[in-house]
Amino acid sequence: xxxxxxxxxxxxxxxxxxxxxxxxxxxxxxxxxxxxxxxxxxxxxxxxxxxxxxxxxxxxxxxxxxxxxxxxxxxxxxxxxxxxxxxxxxxxxxxxxxxxxxxxxxxxxxxxxxxxxxxxxxxxxxxxxxxxxxxxxxxxxxxxxxxxxxxxxxxxxxxxxxxxxxxxxxxxxxxxxxxxxxxxxxxxxxxxxxxxxxxxxxxxxxxxxxxxxxxxxxxxxxxxxxxxxxxxxxxxxxxxxxxxxxxxxxxxxxxxxxxxxxxxxxxxxxxxxxxxxxxxxxxxxxxxxxxxxxxxxxxxxxxxxxxxxxxxxxxxxxxxxxxxxxxxxxxxxxxxxxxxxxxxxxxxxxxxxxxxxxxxxxx
Numbered sequence: 232x233x234x235x236x237x238x239x240x241x242x243x244x245x246x247x248x249x250x251x252x253x254x255x256x257x258x259x260x261x262x263x264x265x266x267x268x269x270x271x272x273x274x275x276x277x278x279x280x281x282x283x284x285x286x287x288x289x290x291x292x293x294x295x296x297x298x299x300x301x302x303x304x305x306x307x308x309x310x311x312x313x314x315x316x317x318x319x320x321x322x323x324x325x326x327x328x329x330x331x332x333x334x335x336x337x338x339x340x341x342x343x344x345x346x347x348x349x350x351x352x353x354x355x356x357x358x359x360x361x362x363x364x365x366x367x368x369x370x371x372x373x374x375x376x377x378x379x380x381x382x383x384x385x386x387x388x389x390x391x392x393x394x395x396x397x398x399x400x401x402x403x404x405x406x407x408x409x410x411x412x413x414x415x416x417x418x419x420x421x422x423x424x425x426x427x428x429x430x431x432x433x434x435x436x437x438x439x440x441x442x443x444x445x446x447x448x449x450x451x452x453x454x455x456x457x458x459x460x461x462x463x464x465x466x467x468x469x470x471x472x473x474x475x476x477x478x479x480x481x482x483x484x485x486x487x488x489x490x491x492x493x494x495x496x497x498x499x500x501x502x503x504x505x506x507x508x509x510x511x512x513x514x515x516x517x518x519x520x521x522x523x524x525x526x527x528x529x530x531x532x533x534x535x536x537x538x539x540x541x542x543x544x545x546x547x548x549x550x551x552x553x554x555x556x557x558x559x560x561x562x563x564x565x566x567x568x569x570x571x572x573x574x575x576x577x578x579x580x581x582x583x584x585x586x587x588x589x590x591x592x593x594x
Contacts, residue, residue, distance in 0.1 A: 323348035418468035493585030
């Protein structure tokens, strides 16, 4: 009886061992299916890429320990910590706040490698807040151009609680209002969450943004959609976050109503009649937009043979009702007139919109 019991126990133990071996074999078989012939593992299916704009796929910020962050339309960074941006491609162009070029800032450097371009800005501050962008440069022979389909941008805020407004080198700025285009009071902030308001100095009042005539954009400032003379005066912006309010640079808004186009010029001689030995002034005058520069070129009878004096100047003139015009003048003076000095005097005036040529005869 005992022998039979021992045999039964042995058979049960053998069956249990066979079951464990079968499970082990099945697990091994599953594992072997993951390996390609030659010892290479099968790759798992790739997850679909997250949806995002083009600006999130090429322009990146290099973080600590070799990590990368794709930049969106706007990014907030801490001032004082070096910033490194990268843009993929073997020929890349960059754009950044213009004042970095204006002051030839040595903190900015750009390096191009075989696979990417690198922009490094050391010790950034609130003043470096602005748009940063990169693009692929495509060339056909010796002609190269920007590939607009592969252009990427991010507006970067260097948030500084002590400088809520982007600092300006000018403490009192002049902004011109024109009836045919929006005007901007450029009080940009370093913190996009700051609450900003626009104030007139005299009489003291706050202008309320209404999303139609007056809007605020952190990357631009206050935008006046339809400027009119009533917006003239001295203004400033006020920004508030968690601390005390801060005040921006002051802005003088001047209303301008002059034709936009080639110079509006006039030419006159004084005196209008001269004889040998007299002196004469020929004056070329241009009325134009306040910030548009005018260049003058003279052609006159005794050119290259007779000495003349040329004086060029400009000034802003209030024409009443707040209309501001820039008056630019060039005065050509000939002393002790001789026979060679009589004839046609030509004044060529040029601005960014075109050229105007006037001629007057001196007899």
